[in-house]
Amino acid sequence: MNLTLKIWRQSNAKEQGKMVDYKIANVSPDMSFLEMLDVLNNELIEKGDDPVAFDHDCREGICGMCSLFINGEAHGPDRGITTCQLHMRKFKDGDTIYIEPFRAKAFPVIKDLVVDRTAFDKIQHAGGFISVNTSGNTQDANAIPVPKHDADRAFDAATCIGCGACVATCKNSSAMLFVSAKVSQFALLPQGKVEAADRVLNMVAEMDALGFGNCTNTGACEVECPKGISLENIARMNREYLKASLK
Amino acid sequence: MAKSALLKSSLAKKYWMALTGLFLCLFLVGHxxxxxxxxxxxxxxxxxxxxxxxxxxxxxxLSYVTYISILFHAIDGIVLTIQNKKARPIGYAKNNAAANSSFSSRNMAILGTLLLVFIVTHMANFWAKMHFAEMPLQKVEVKVEGQEPVLIYKTVQQQAIPVNAVEMGQLEVKGTQFFQPGTDLKVADGYKDLHKITVEFFKNEKTGLIATIAYVLAMVVLGFHLSHGFGSAFQSLGVNNPKYRGCIKGLSFIIAYVIPALFAIIPVYIHFFK
Known part of the structure; x- marks a missing residue:
């Protein structure tokens, strides 16, 4: 396949970036999207150009490190996958592909397609944890009965890998799907109930302070989420927050 | 922190948006x-x-709650929209939003602004006239067998006040009230003829058709706004659960499609068939 790539190039956080066109030839449909970018970078390095910086780590869809807004969608046109799981067979010979970084005020660009997502870590630090006694007499988690239904929903919420596709996709750059998944995975379990009220209040306050937008329930995040995190989590967070604020 | 949480936070703004929006849906049903x-x-x-x-x-x-709801819903909406725009200073070169969200959900602010313009003109056309303007009083034709039909004013007290009695100066009209001439002895209260104003508004030779079309278009905008807004309000208030989803979907269909359609039929009926 021969492709035209339109890629966001920005040399550092302060510099103004722009879209730059690249031609790439002989792309195999069996390549992953990131392998295609690796090939492009090899060519750029051989020519003495600056390679395109992009985030990646495990390349098997579990680490949440890869990002990219491809042809107008977070993690590209396919559903339920991260960018590293996207294959070139999803594109046709002669296609033009737009590759942009995840865009949000709270996710500033570091270089090219790499954005700073430590805002998510800050939200986690604000309450995405449970306080457990680790002095050696910790209670066995299996000793606390959890209804299967709750355990399943908590697990579904916990599959969030914190990639930020929800923020990138949301027209308001809202982080509510991420925050609600983190609130839900604890709120549904007995171990998480102890700190539930403080957790939701503090995590939402941190999310607001970091400059993420407000949810308008477009549902785009749920569609683009590589892990299929449901909007029901946002509704649960809204309930938890209301309950906690009235306390 | 918890004290200001119900006023200032992002979620609180959503709660207020949802509550005022749902109240306005109730108002629509009554209207x-x-x-x-x-x-x-x-x-x-x-x-x-x-x-x-x-x-x-x-x-x-209730009407004051409605005015406050409209204002609050609009102001809250503007504040949210400004904050949301600020949350993404640099936009995408290509954004395929149609792949993941509905037209209505992405354009609530524009749809809402159009509705606000409609509400202001609508209130100027009818509400302001009813409240503040000099209005014609309703007249009814009474037929008695073997006699010429007589025009009388319809009154709250069910009194028959012939129109020519007023014309001949036997009674005096101040606002909507009938008085003995030169005194403040009230005889009866008339009815402001809003019906006549409404029918004439949509049957007006020059502007009736435009008014009818504009009204129908406004109801289309309302339908789009509510097709996202009604269900969205429940999500914001934390009511999204497979148990209630069917019920909310059904209600949403009625609120977003049936109600605006019924509203829109009225001026069309008046313009073409009355």
Whole structure:
């Protein structure tokens, strides 16, 4: 396949970036999207150009490190996958592909397609944890009965890998799907109930302070989420927050 | 922190948006019930309803809640929209939003602004006239067998006041009230003829058709706004659960499609068939 790539190039956080066109030839449909970018970078390095910086780590869809807004969608046109799981067979010979970084005020660009997502870590630090006694007499988690239904929903919420596709996709750059998944995975379990009220209040306050937008329930995040995190989590967070604020 | 949480936080703004929005949906149901009398009732029924809506104390309280809801919903919406725009200073070169969200959900602010423009013109055309302007009083034709039909004013006290009695100066009209000439002895209260104003508005030779089309278009905008807004309000208030989803979807269909359609039929009926 021969492709035209339109890629966001920005040399550092302060510099103004722009879209730059690249031609790439002989792309195999069996390549992953990131392998295609690796090939492009090899060519750029051989020519003495600056390679395109992009985030990646495990390349098997579990680490949440890869990002990219491809042809107008977070993690590209396919559903339920991260960018590293996207294959070139999803594109046709002669296609033009737009590759942009995840865009949000709270996710500033570091270089090219790499954005700073430590805002998510800050939200986690604000309450995405449970306080457990680790002095050696910790209670066995299996000793606390959890209804299967709750355990399943908590697990579904916990599959969030914190990639930020929800923020990138949301027209308001809202982080509510991420925050609600983190609130839900604890709120549904007995171990998480102890700190539930403080957790939701503090995590939402941190999310607001970091400059993420407000949810308008477009549902785009749920569609683009590589892990299929449901909007029901946002509704649960809204309930938890209301309950906690009235306390 | 928890104290200000119900006023300032992102989630609180959503709660208020949802509550005011749902109240305005309820208002629409009541408003529609009254308007349908333009099709199914006569002029008297409609004018009696209009008088009730402008004078009943309970309705007055509700009407103030409605005005506040409209203002709050609009202001909250503007604040949210500005914050949301700020959250993404640099946009995408290509954004395929249609792949993951509905047209309505992405354009609530524009749809809402159009509705606000509609509400202001709508209130200027009808509400302001009913409340503040000099209005014609409703006249009814009474037929007695073997005699010429007589035009009388319809009154709250069910008194027959012949129109020519007023013309000949036997009675004096101040606002909506009939008095003995030169005194402050009130004889009866007339009905503001909102029915006539409404029918003439949509049947006007020059502007009636434009008014009818504009009204129908406004109802299309309302339909789009509610098709996202009604269900969205429940999500914001934390009610999204497979248990209730069917019920909310059904109600949403009625609120977003049936109600605006019924509203839109009324001016069309008046313009073309009345």
């Amino acid at each position: 529609l019930a009254g308007n349908l009398q333009l099709i199914f009732g006569d002029a008297s029924a409609f004018n009696e309803y209009a008088l009730f809506m402008t004078t009943n104390p309970a309705v007055k309280v």
